[in-house]
Amino acid sequence: MPAPFRIYNTASRTVEAFKPITPGHVGIYVCGMTVYDRCHMGHARAMVVFDGFVRYLRFRGWSVNFVRNFTDIDDKIIARAAETGEDPVALAARFIDAFHEDAEALGLIRPDAEPKVSDSIDGIQALISGLVEKKHAYVNAGTVWFDVKSLPAYGKLSGQKVDELQSPDVVPGKKHPADFALWKAVKPGEVSWESPWGPGRPGWHIECSAMAIGCIGDTLDIHGGGLDLVFPHHENEVAQSEAHTHKPFANYWMHNGMLTMASGQKMGKSLGNVWNVQNALKEFPAEAIRLYYLGALYRSPLPWGEDALPEAMGGLCRLYDAREVAEAMSGKGNPTAVAQDLGEDAKRVLSLSAAFEDNFLGALDEDFNTAKAMAYVFELVRAINRFSNHKKAKKRGGPVVAGALAALDLVSAALGVLSMDVESYQEEVKNKRCCAMGLTRESVEEQISERTQARADKDWAKSDTIRDALDAAGVVLMDCTEGTSWRLRICDTQ
């Protein structure tokens, strides 16, 4: 049986025990991107949060049907296509490819289904026809409007009162300012489909109802998305779906928080680059980016600024350093007896490792609290790094850190962070961080060979000068019998 968990439900504004519709199974629909540009760091939060959540659910034994849509027909796409002279569906298809490229580079799992609006027109029209028949929608000059007054429960998700809602612009043909378009009559030059109400295209909200019901069923276990979507998008999804099916649309509403600018920081052109996921990935390993998001509770606001990714990088570096030193320790024996002999720091590693699984998974089981779960990871990692400073630990610490290494493997299995081996991690850091630190891999390696030659020539002054210059740039050299290896100084763990 899968492990029980609790989750904050936006609909009730409380953390609730999760009850599946089908035992052992979770059907989750997450609102995806409107594809007219590359993903930025705000989009990536939703991508990483729900990726982590689905991994965690599967790790805990749930079977998951994970659906995330693409909005490939929308005003913004049509406007962008008009600027570039491209066909809007083709423009959207190009950015769907770019999205997949970013998602893959971030190391995210593919949803089980990725429906898009242009492929879902039949389902959308069937849903609209049902709403017109049931008198929850009306037609005016080729546009179909949802009649909010026809549904007394309208506003229940976001807590809005229908009579207090005003529409920003007065639209002719609407009965109530909060009525919203299910089908938009075609405008000259726009992409359109034939329909019982004349040529046109779907409104925004209806697509998610149609795609979610089509891929999962009338009732979803969990509906996810960004907090900015609660009103009107999710409110309208509830209204359309429930007016049509007479069943609850989603049992739990899970919303990720927004990124906020760190105080005192402005958005500059140089910072603007990093807003784009593709650019962030040039400088930072995917796991550092994921750690930035997973280090916070998914539904809290998350400060974003120029230090955000370097800080996450420092954290990732501490994790891999701990794994590296723990893996390098050798020695056999009974962990308790060895720890008894090696002192308090050894005992602390042992006790934190013993409690780790319960603490870590317990934090995730209570509203997917990755901030708390990762705090347990960093507590253990600090203890490992402290213990590794003891001379005896290097020779005999193997049995003491065995449990800690198993704990680090658990983090990788449950959240997909810390999933590289130490060597691949080092390679990844050298490739990506070098450019952020104003270095190139090639120039570092060239200087190291120059220094090796100087040492062979017994030109110690030159050798020292090169070492000092590299050190000042953040490159740490390690000489051993096989030659000189190097790493970038990112964290100051020990």
Ligand SMILES: [Zn+2]
């Ligand atoms: Zn949606």
